[in-house]
Amino acid sequence: MKNLAILLLTAVLGSGLASCTKQKFKNASSSPSHAPGSKDGNDPAANKTPDDPKEEGMLVWKRYRAFEKGLMAGLELSKDQLCQEIETFNCIDKVHLTVLGGNDPFENGQHERAERPSVLTAVAVSRVLMAACSQRADLDLQAGSAGASVFKHFDLGAAAPTDAQIQAQATELFQRLLARDPSTEELSAIVDAKGNFASNRGLAVGICYAVGTHVENIFI
Amino acid sequence: MSRNKINRRNFLKAGGASALLGGMPLGLNTVGQAQDGGEKKFCFVIAAAGGASILDSFMAQSTGPTAFETLTQIPGSPLVAVPALENSIQGAIDLGNGYEQATFLNKHGADTLAMTNEVTSVNHIIAAKRAITGDNVNSGRTICEANAIAHGGSCILPNLGLGVGGYALHGDDDTIPAIARAEPITDPLMFAFATHGFKGIKGSLDDKDIAAARALRTQLESVSGFAKEFEASKIMDVYMKNRDSLVSQLEKGDSIGKLMLLDPATADLSAFGTSMTGDMQQVIAKFPNIAKDPYEAKMALSFLAAKNGMSNSFTISPNLAPLIEATGSPNTPIAFDWSHVDHRGAQNAMWSYVLKSVDALIDLLKETDIDGDPQKGKMWSKSMIYIATEFGRDKIADGGSGHHLNNGNVIISPMMQGNKVFGGVDTTTGFTYGFNAETGEPDQNSKMTEKDVYSAVAHGLGIAFDGRKDKPAMVKG
Numbered sequence: 001m002k003n004l005a006i007l008l009l010t011a012v013l014g015s016g017l018a019s020c021t022k023q024k025f026k027n028a029s030s031s032p033s034h035a036p037g038s039k040d041g042n043d044p045a046a047n048k049t050p051d052d053p054k055e056e057g058m059l060v061w062k063r064y065r066a067f068e069k070g071l072m073a074g075l076e077l078s079k080d081q082l083c084q085e086i087e088t089f090n091c092i093d094k095v096h097l098t099v100l101g102g103n104d105p106f107e108n109g110q111h112e113r114a115e116r117p118s119v120l121t122a123v124a125v126s127r128v129l130m131a132a133c134s135q136r137a138d139l140d141l142q143a144g145s146a147g148a149s150v151f152k153h154f155d156l157g158a159a160a161p162t163d164a165q166i167q168a169q170a171t172e173l174f175q176r177l178l179a180r181d182p183s184t185e186e187l188s189a190i191v192d193a194k195g196n197f198a199s200n201r202g203l204a205v206g207i208c209y210a211v212g213t214h215v216e217n218i219f220i
Numbered sequence: 221m222s223r224n225k226i227n228r229r230n231f232l233k234a235g236g237a238s239a240l241l242g243g244m245p246l247g248l249n250t251v252g253q254a255q256d257g258g259e260k261k262f263c264f265v266i267a268a269a270g271g272a273s274i275l276d277s278f279m280a281q282s283t284g285p286t287a288f289e290t291l292t293q294i295p296g297s298p299l300v301a302v303p304a305l306e307n308s309i310q311g312a313i314d315l316g317n318g319y320e321q322a323t324f325l326n327k328h329g330a331d332t333l334a335m336t337n338e339v340t341s342v343n344h345i346i347a348a349k350r351a352i353t354g355d356n357v358n359s360g361r362t363i364c365e366a367n368a369i370a371h372g373g374s375c376i377l378p379n380l381g382l383g384v385g386g387y388a389l390h391g392d393d394d395t396i397p398a399i400a401r402a403e404p405i406t407d408p409l410m411f412a413f414a415t416h417g418f419k420g421i422k423g424s425l426d427d428k429d430i431a432a433a434r435a436l437r438t439q440l441e442s443v444s445g446f447a448k449e450f451e452a453s454k455i456m457d458v459y460m461k462n463r464d465s466l467v468s469q470l471e472k473g474d475s476i477g478k479l480m481l482l483d484p485a486t487a488d489l490s491a492f493g494t495s496m497t498g499d500m501q502q503v504i505a506k507f508p509n510i511a512k513d514p515y516e517a518k519m520a521l522s523f524l525a526a527k528n529g530m531s532n533s534f535t536i537s538p539n540l541a542p543l544i545e546a547t548g549s550p551n552t553p554i555a556f557d558w559s560h561v562d563h564r565g566a567q568n569a570m571w572s573y574v575l576k577s578v579d580a581l582i583d584l585l586k587e588t589d590i591d592g593d594p595q596k597g598k599m600w601s602k603s604m605i606y607i608a609t610e611f612g613r614d615k616i617a618d619g620g621s622g623h624h625l626n627n628g629n630v631i632i633s634p635m636m637q638g639n640k641v642f643g644g645v646d647t648t649t650g651f652t653y654g655f656n657a658e659t660g661e662p663d664q665n666s667k668m669t670e671k672d673v674y675s676a677v678a679h680g681l682g683i684a685f686d687g688r689k690d691k692p693a694m695v696k697g
Contacts, residue, residue: 109384126417
């Protein structure tokens with residue numbers, strides 16, 4: 001009972017330690033008097049509108065939960081099927097949480113989320129997509145052509161697909177992951193790339209990976 | 221006092237600004253080579269979160285309001301040690317690891333100094349950030365960001381963030397290269413996975429197919445209406461440059477195999493085409509509890525990242541949760557801030573907890589060559605350990621303590637004048653006072669601030685910046 005009381009006290013004091021002055025901190029950090037580029041300096045950039053839609057403001061980083069939900073829905077995978085490091089540790093909630101835009105205040109004392117993707121965000125995105133696309137391909141391969149849900153436009157284990165089959169598969173993946181149809185140019189690029197993959201499965205997973213790691217699936 | 225010229229500063233700023241959009245390693249731009257010829261130096265900020273009082277460690281007093289009944293005098297040294305006390309959490313759980321401060325000083329006292337200060341905030345988050353930015357004395361750069369820029373030119377991921385609270389925040393200088401920002405780490409045991417885009421994933425494409433898929437993505441993005449519409453977006457541009465330049469470099473360096481700390485006894489790594497680090501025996505010898513103590517895991521990962529040339533700057537905090545087992549807990553709830561409830565118990569146990577780990581880290585650094593090259597010398601010869609903390613505590617000997625601006629810091633490095641105390645303590649009040657930066661003589665009329673502490677660390681590391689408050693008395697050479 002005492003242990004429980006101590007843990008509760010820890011949680012309360014720990015969160016209070018961070019939250020009681022959060023607003024003050026934000027105020028303090030929003031006006032770094034020494035930072036180059038600040039409006040009281042001579043940097044011409046200081047006169048630029050900070051939320052120029054083409055530069056910064058209109059693009060929003062699709063953080064961990066939206067990213068996860070989109071892939072789960074698009075590839076028809078459960079949370080546990082999506083990505084588990086060594087089939088044990090959840091990629092989104094545990095291993096790659098911070099670089100995917102989350103934070104862990106309780107165990108790690110990370111009270112603030114990163115403002116923008118970090119250097120390693122692209123690595124985490126790559127791992128999640130590779131795991132998810134591979135998982136979906138293997139499930140569809142097991143299910144056979146009649147039962148496949150995503151990779152159903154050509155046989156993953158048989159002869160080389162036709163261009164029309166590849167375009168149909170690519171369109172399916174664009175719709176599922178980017179919520180739009182591919183352009184003619186995009187379809188041509190995908191068809192042109194077919195010879196670069198060693199197998200049908202490689203081609204299918206490769207298209208899935210290319211579309212899923214596309215910046216259009218990272219920013220909205 | 222500044223020894224740096226404005227044009228040099230502006231040059232560095234310009235280099236930083238030009239590198240902001242690029243994710244290239246620092247060694248590929250001018251910034252990383254601008255100071256000390258880009259020589260690699262290591263900076264470990266050990267974030268003693270919660271308010272570590274210097275009066276409960278190497279500047280402890282035998283008289284006055286903070287007096288201890290027993291202190292250990294270190295022969296030939298002004299530094300003193302507080303014995304490991306019998307502590308508990310609320311009388312219910314044994315507290316502390318029993319590590320003696322005297323053990324630390326006997327091993328590393330020659331490289332250890334204490335300097336006094338009086339900081340400017342008793343708010344945890346604000347004070348923590350000021351402790352690592354020197355209250356923005358260096359244009360808002362944290363000391364680790366500055367060290368990554370100055371001495372991390374050869375490192376692909378120079379700055380690792382393993383801190384809590386305000387120590388987990390980046391600095392306020394938006395002109396620095398993105399790669400100099402601390403990379404936030406969720407789980408040190410599995411951080412290795414975060415350094416490779418596909419290895420260790422069952423059913424993953426092989427290298428050739430991955431290259432084809434990435435080339436296809438580049439093709440798709442080049443004709444994407446979305447990418448064209450937002451091609452001026454900085455956030456997207458930085459992301460793409462980091463992705464296209466750094467991911468493959470990380471993968472080629474096989475960091476995943478060098479940093480893996482998962483125990484194969486509990487995780488079948490071979491089934492996933494990977495394995496634990498080849499340095500596991502070395503780190504386990506010093507950090508035997510990495511599987512259950514996140515703080516030890518953070519220290520072990522930092523050493524491995526430094527040893528393997530990936531990083532040179534680290535901010536590391538003990539976790540805020542106690543590691544309660546049947547035998548007790550080596551650390552307190554909410555780290556040093558447990559002092560609100562039990563000042564002596566919290567300070568004594570947490571200083572032992574922190575110093576034991578720093579002792580182990582120094583041992584590893586002393587036995588390991590820089591970049592594995594004996595010609596470059598041991599890692600310790602180019603290492604700086606700054607035990608940062610937010611503020612001090614009320615000057616008391618019993619009960620719980622509140623926050624207090626008045627305090628001091630511990631710095632350990634062969635590049636500093638060790639075995640010294642810079643400043644002093646008014647034994648009637650328990651307040652610390654400053655010193656003469658040129659001579660090192662105590663000066664009851666002076667006070668050192670966060671700016672001075674940051675400047676001392678930067679001076680020792682050879683990090684130049686306009687406005688640095690030099691401390692020639694503290695730095696060797």
